[in-house]
Each structure stands twice: as structure tokens, then as C-alpha cells.
Amino acid sequence: MMTTQANPTKKPLLEVKNLKQHFPIKGGILGRTVNHVKAVDDISFTINEGETLSIVGESGCGKSTTGRAILRLDEPTSGTVLFEGQDLLAMSKKQMRDMRKHLQVIFQDPFASLNPRQSVSAILGEALAIQNIVPAHQRRERIIELLGYVGLRPDQIDRFPHEFSGGQRQRIGIARALAMQPKLIICDEAVSALDVSIQAQVLNLLKSLQKQFKLTYLFISHDLGVVRHISDRVMVMYLGKVVEIADKKSLFDNPQHPYTQALLSAIPVPDMSKKQERIILRGDVPSPINPPQGCRFHTRCPYAIDRCKTEVPGLTSLHDTHQVACHIVQV
Amino acid sequence: MPEQQDIILDVRNLQTHFFTEDGVSKAVHGVDFSLNRGETLGLVGESGCGKSITSLSILRLIASPPGKIVGGEILFKGQDLTKKSESDMRTIRGNEISMIFQEPMTSLNPVYSVGEQIAEVLRLHQNMGRKEAWDKAVDMLRLVGIPSPEKRATQEPHELSGGMRQRVMIAMALACRPEILIADEPTTALDVTIQAQILELMKKLQVEMGMSIIMITHDLGVVAETCDRVAVMYAGKVVEYTTAQNLFANPRHPYTVGLMNSLPRLDEDVEELQAIKGNVPSPFNMPVGCRFAPRCPHATELCNTKLPELLEYADGSKVRCWMYTSEWDGDTKTATEVGV
Numbered sequence: 278m279m280t281t282q283a284n285p286t287k288k289p290l291l292e293v294k295n296l297k298q299h300f301p302i303k304g305g306i307l308g309r310t311v312n313h314v315k316a317v318d319d320i321s322f323t324i325n326e327g328e329t330l331s332i333v334g335e336s337g338c339g340k341s342t343t344g345r346a347i348l349r350l351d352e353p354t355s356g357t358v359l360f361e362g363q364d365l366l367a368m369s370k371k372q373m374r375d376m377r378k379h380l381q382v383i384f385q386d387p388f389a390s391l392n393p394r395q396s397v398s399a400i401l402g403e404a405l406a407i408q409n410i411v412p413a414h415q416r417r418e419r420i421i422e423l424l425g426y427v428g429l430r431p432d433q434i435d436r437f438p439h440e441f442s443g444g445q446r447q448r449i450g451i452a453r454a455l456a457m458q459p460k461l462i463i464c465d466e467a468v469s470a471l472d473v474s475i476q477a478q479v480l481n482l483l484k485s486l487q488k489q490f491k492l493t494y495l496f497i498s499h500d501l502g503v504v505r506h507i508s509d510r511v512m513v514m515y516l517g518k519v520v521e522i523a524d525k526k527s528l529f530d531n532p533q534h535p536y537t538q539a540l541l542s543a544i545p546v547p548d549m550s551k552k553q554e555r556i557i558l559r560g561d562v563p564s565p566i567n568p569p570q571g572c573r574f575h576t577r578c579p580y581a582i583d584r585c586k587t588e589v590p591g592l593t594s595l596h597d598t599h600q601v602a603c604h605i606v607q608v
Numbered sequence: 609m610p611e612q613q614d615i616i617l618d619v620r621n622l623q624t625h626f627f628t629e630d631g632v633s634k635a636v637h638g639v640d641f642s643l644n645r646g647e648t649l650g651l652v653g654e655s656g657c658g659k660s661i662t663s664l665s666i667l668r669l670i671a672s673p674p675g676k677i678v679g680g681e682i683l684f685k686g687q688d689l690t691k692k693s694e695s696d697m698r699t700i701r702g703n704e705i706s707m708i709f710q711e712p713m714t715s716l717n718p719v720y721s722v723g724e725q726i727a728e729v730l731r732l733h734q735n736m737g738r739k740e741a742w743d744k745a746v747d748m749l750r751l752v753g754i755p756s757p758e759k760r761a762t763q764e765p766h767e768l769s770g771g772m773r774q775r776v777m778i779a780m781a782l783a784c785r786p787e788i789l790i791a792d793e794p795t796t797a798l799d800v801t802i803q804a805q806i807l808e809l810m811k812k813l814q815v816e817m818g819m820s821i822i823m824i825t826h827d828l829g830v831v832a833e834t835c836d837r838v839a840v841m842y843a844g845k846v847v848e849y850t851t852a853q854n855l856f857a858n859p860r861h862p863y864t865v866g867l868m869n870s871l872p873r874l875d876e877d878v879e880e881l882q883a884i885k886g887n888v889p890s891p892f893n894m895p896v897g898c899r900f901a902p903r904c905p906h907a908t909e910l911c912n913t914k915l916p917e918l919l920e921y922a923d924g925s926k927v928r929c930w931m932y933t934s935e936w937d938g939d940t941k942t943a944t945e946v947g948v
Contacts, residue, residue: 335799336770442887443655472654472826477870477883484880499799506872506881529874543804545829547871549856557808558801561769 287325289359290461290493291347294321296356298339298346302566314565316342317353318517321592324461329487329494331504333540334514337562340497343514344463347495348380349373360461378408381454385466387446391438397424397449398434404456423452426489427482444475451482455490463495468503480506501544505529510598513537516565516573519592523599533601536574572604580605616820617643617666617788622680624658624665627673633891635661637844639680640918640926641837643788648814648821650835650852652828654867656888657841659824663790666822667707668697684788703733706781710793712773716765722776723749723761729783748779753809771802778809785817792824807834828871832856840864843889843899846918850925860927862904898930906931908938 297319304311317339324330332340346353349365358365365376384390391400401420405411411419421431427448438446447467454462464483468476484507486492498504504511505525512522513534521534532538539556558577563569569576575585584604592600624636636658643649651659664670665677668689682689684705689697709715717725726745730736736744742761749757752775765773774794781789791810795803811834814821823834831838831852838855840848840863848861859865869882886903889895898916901907910930918928930936 474870474884477881502872543800545833547828547832549832557804
């Protein structure tokens with residue numbers, strides 16, 4: 278395995294410690310805060326230089342909120358986010374704006390994240406102008422170069438987003454992220470809206486750009502097939518908590534947490550010769566406003582014991598590269 | 609292939625076009641498949657391939673203008689639905705053929721309780737009284753596995769989770785015990801653990817009610833999980849029609865092969881995915897030859913200039929590809945490799 282947490286040659290690029298994101302719920306005639314949605318509740322993890330860490334989980338598990346909190350698109354409630362040793366959460370707005378060129382993001386819906394009234398050259402030119410990394414007279418040249426990296430033609434530079442297909446628009450989004458020469462790119466469901474044949478093209482592009490520019494990815498997705506393809510390590514979240522984090526091989530071949538096991542077994546496999554046993558979870562994900570006491574998964578867990586109802590399990594190491602938060606798993 | 613009497617729905621060379629200001633969009637242009645009693649047929653393809661338009665055509669729900677069924681037959685128990693009057697169709701919809709959609713929130717009325725909405729279907733189609741229809745609605749909610757159905761029936765859609773809402777949609781669609789259920793991406797908006805619950809429920813109810821299902825999906829995993837037979841669509845045409853077993857064991861059409869190769873696998877690692885090059889053609893500007901030819905790794909002069917017919921095999925499976933004909937002008941080795 279190329280990347281492990283314990284590997285001493287690997288330098289951490291991003292260290293997230295005890296990150297919390299609690300959104301207030303206002304209520305009553307006075308608009309007072311009556312409660313909180315605990316979208317992300319005390320999570321810690323590390324991303325090493327040049328690797329891809331994926332966050333997987335179902336709707337409302339806090340995976341996108343984590344990405345947004347790291348970039349301070351929503352101000353986190355508490356915690357530290359160290360990027361090359363500097364705490365992003367302690368920075369002033371201005372310092373943070375300067376830092377953002379190192380941390381770029383690609384969103385799910387390329388149509389919603391591109392201004393329909395700007396041409397490609399204006400979209401990419403604006404990005405270059407804001408961070409002022411390329412002199413004005415060289416910008417057009419640089420934009421053509423960027424389009425080349427993502428597989429678009431120079432003659433498409435003056436076209437508008439609606440003239441492109443979904444896959445091509447996502448390529449423009451990737452070009453915009455690359456324009457900053459970032460170190461870390463957060464891909465938030467970046468290929469989820471694309472058809473499989475186009476999704477494969479974009480995944481191949483992301484992988485080759487990673488090699489070419491030594492990029493680090495935080496890849497947020499609900500699709501475990503895609504995650505297996507692109508990741509070095511995978512973190513599974515459930516209701517704002519990390520339940521399991523491991524290198525890809527260990528997680529897919531030997532999932533430990535009952536939730537990870539259920540999640541993996543629930544995916545329909547496009548192969549009729551391999552019918553696997555399915556673990557079907559009962560009920561829905563509980564509300565993050567009043568999450569269950571103890572282990573948050575205990576209400577749906579087929580193995581839950583009394584201890585799970587009262588005591589929150591911490592992450593414990595199975596081996597160097599595999600940690601799990603579960604009372605049942607004997608470490 | 610099944611005996612004639614087993615076939616409940618037979619679609620033959622269906623053509624649905626849209627007449628717009630920008631020209632004629634041949635959204636569905638040559639769709640052939642048959643559905644057997646008690647079986648599940650998958651209608652598979654990517655965005656814009658015409659799979660949803662096909663299902664809306666079967667129910668005659670195409671807005672006209674601009675849309676119109678311009679050719680072909682839709683034989684439901686031997687009767688051509690394209691020739692039925694609107695009032696005849698109204699008795700068929702919901703009663704004999706019903707449909708569930710991808711996003712349950714937009715298909716449910718937000719200001720009525722879910723119980724009332726199911727009861728309305730029963731009062732309309734089965735002439736039930738208020739009380740009787742309500743009781744039946746509660747029974748249906750129980751049938752689809754909603755806990756405390758008496759209480760849930762009085763709630764409005766926004767009070768239910770996504771999975772619950774899809775269960776309500778299924779309850780509503782099945783209230784009149786239809787012979788065919790058309791499910792248009794029924795689990796696409798749901799999380800995988802909830803998807804597993806809904807697919808399990810649909811299978812269970814299919815056995816109990818003996819109905820046939822048309823499962824419209826882009827997810828080959830869902831196909832393997834639920835379907836007996838599959839029609840793969842590309843750019844408005846069926847390009848391959850076969851049993852699900854055959855489709856996965858021995859895909860024939862290069863597009864089917866391409867789809868399977870571009871899917872990231874859960875059980876194996878590959879360095880690079882074999883993506884299908886290029887994009888789907890615009891419906892206003894289709895290639896003259898085979899519609900997949902511009903993206904096909906095996907395309908020849910013949911493929912680029914002449915449209916292939918849907919070729920039928922002795923076992924009833926079909927493929928629309930020149931490689932499997934004697935006229936093929938490409939390397940015969942390629943054709944043998946893919947298993948002619």
C-alpha cells in the first residue's frame with residue numbers, strides 16, 4: 278500500500294482535529310436558538326501529501342459539511358484544521374482568502390457552479406485575476422493551457438456553459454480549480470451527476486491530473502464503487518461521526534464496523550454470478566438534532582448490546598492503517 | 609422465448625417524436641421489447657436515451673404538442689394502446705398499469721395527508737366509499753411496511769422521510785392491484801441502505817400480487833439485482849434485448865460492453881477505467897449510420913453510413929449491430945472475440 282498513516286515518509290498536508298459543526302435552529306417568536314443540528318460532531322483525521330482520502334456515507338452523515346468546514350465556507354463551531362501546520366480556523370478572513378488558492382473545490386452540479394452569463398475565458402480569467410497569480414497579458418495563454426490539461430480545445434475558450442455537455446462542464450470546473458495551482462482539491466460529489474460513461478472519463482482525468490500535478494484529494498462521495506477506484510484511504514461517516522477509517526484494501530476486504538458492512542452489502546453488484554448475502558438495515562437514519570445516545574448507530578445495528586446505548590465508542594486501531602469506532606469489534 | 613400467451617405487453621418499433629421550434633427530436637425511434645406476466649424487465653441507458661419517454665408513451669402521458677407517438681404499436685393484452693381513446697386510457701392508468709417516479713416528493717401533493725391521497729385513487733378507480741377507501745389506504749400502508757399505518761396515514765408528505773415517501777408512492781401505485789408497474793428510477797434519489805429496503809419490498813410485493821414490472825434505471829447493479837430481462841437503449845433505440853443472465857455473462861452490443869467497462873468495480877482494482885470516448889449525440893442531429901458509431905471502438909465505413917436493424921436470435925434475444933451480420937466489413941476476428 279502506497280499510503281498509510283504510519284508511514285514516516287508521508288507528510289500530513291491537512292490535519293483535522295476535533296472538528297465540530299453545530300448549526301443552530303432558531304425558533305419561537307423571539308427567534309432564539311432552541312436546538313442544534315449536530316452535522317459534524319467531533320471528528321479527527323489526517324490527509325497526507327499526494328494521497329486521496331475519501332469520505333463516504335449517506336445523506337446527512339456530515340461528509341459535505343466537513344468539506345465546507347475545512348474551507349470555512351461555513352464557519353465551524355470548534356476544532357482545529359491544520360494545513361501545512363497552520364491553523365486555518367485561527368486565520369483572519371484576509372489570510373484565509375490568500376490560503377484558498379492552495380485549497381480548491383469542485384462541486385457536484387457543474388451547471389449550478391458556473392455562471393451562465395460568463396464565457397469559459399471569463400470564468401477562468403476571474404479566478405486567475407482574484408488570486409493574481411498570472412499577469413493580465415498572459416492570462417489567455419494560461420487559460421488555453423488549462424483547457425488543454427482537462428481535455429478541452431482552445432477554440433472552446435469563448436463558449437458559454439450551456440454550450441457544453443455535463444461532462445465538459447465538470448471539466449471546466451476542474452480547470453478552474455487547477456488554475457490556482459492548488460495543493461489540495463476537495464471534490465464534493467464531483468462525478469455523481471454524470472452518466473457512467475462520462476463519469477469514467479472524468480475519473481480517469483482526475484487520476485492523471487493527480488499524478489501530473491502531485492495533487493492531494495479529499496474526495497466526498499456516496500458511491501462506493503467510485504470511492505474504491507479513486508481512493509488510497511477511506512473514511513466512513515454516520516450521523517456526524519467517523520465510524521471507520523482505513524486504507525482502501527483493508528476497508529473493502531475486511532470491513533469491521535457493522536454500518537460499513539451493511540453499506541457495502543447494500544450496493545447492488547452488476548454481476549449475476551456473484552450473489553452476496555445482503556444485510557438490510559431496518560428503519561431510517563435518526564435525526565441529527567437529537568442523535569441517539571451512546572453509539573449513534575445502535576438504533577439500527579443488528580449486534581447492539583446495552584453498552585452501545587450509553588457509551589460513545591472511540592476510534593481504536595485494528596492495525597496501523599485501520600481504525601474503527603465500535604464496542605463489538607474486539608481489537 | 610416465452611409462449612405467446614405469457615406476454616402481457618409487447619412494444620413494437622415504437623417511435624415518439626417531439627416537434628419543437630429547433631426541429632424534430634426523435635427521442636424514441638425504434639423501441640422493441642416484450643414483457644411477460646410476473647417478470648421484471650429492465651429498461652437501461654444513460655440520460656437522454658429515451659427510456660423515460662418510452663414509459664410515458666406506454667401510459668400515453670406524452671404532452672401533445674410538442675410530443676407525439678408517430679409510429680409503432682404498444683400491445684397490452686393484445687390491444688394497441690396507441691389507438692385507445694383518452695377515456696379508455698384513463699381506466700387503464702392506475703388500474704391496470706401504474707407508475708412510480710424517481711422523486712416521491714414532487715409526485716405527492718404536499719397539502720393532503722398521504723392516506724387521503726391513496727384513498728382518492730381507490731375512490732376514483734374502484735368507486736369505493738370514503739370510509740372503505742380510507743381503511744384500504746391504511747391497509748396498503750401496512751402492506752408496504754410503514755410502521756403504525758393508522759397514524760402515518762394522517763400525516764402529510766413532508767413529515768415522512770425519503771424512503772417512507774417512496775413506500776407511500778408504491779402503496780398508491782399498487783392500491784388497485786395493477787398488472788404492470790412501471791418504476792422510473794424508483795431508488796435513484798435514495799441512499800443505498802434505503803434502496804436495498806425498497807428493492808426488497810418491490811420484489812416481495814411482485815410475488816404476492818403476481819404483477820409485471822418495468823424497471824427503468826441507469827444502474828446496472830439494480831438491473832442485476834431485480835431484472836429477468838433487459839432492454840438496453842442508446843439514443844432512442846433499443847440496441848440489445850436479452851435475459852439479464854446473458855447480458856452480464858455475454859454482452860453483445862459494443863455500447864453494453866462499454867457501459868460495463870466504464871463502471872468502477874467494488875470487487876477489483878483497475879488503474880484506469882475503460883471509458884466510452886465522446887458524448888451522446890444530440891437528438892436533433894443524429895448520426896446517419898449506427899447511432900453509436902462515433903463512439904464505437906469497432907466502427908467501420910458500413911457502421912458510419914447505414915443504420916443496423918434489430919437482429920433477432922433463435923433464443924429471442926436481439927442486437928442492433930453490424931458486427932453480427934454477414935454484411936460486416938470490419939475485422940471478423942473482432943466480431944468473433946466479442947462472441948458472434
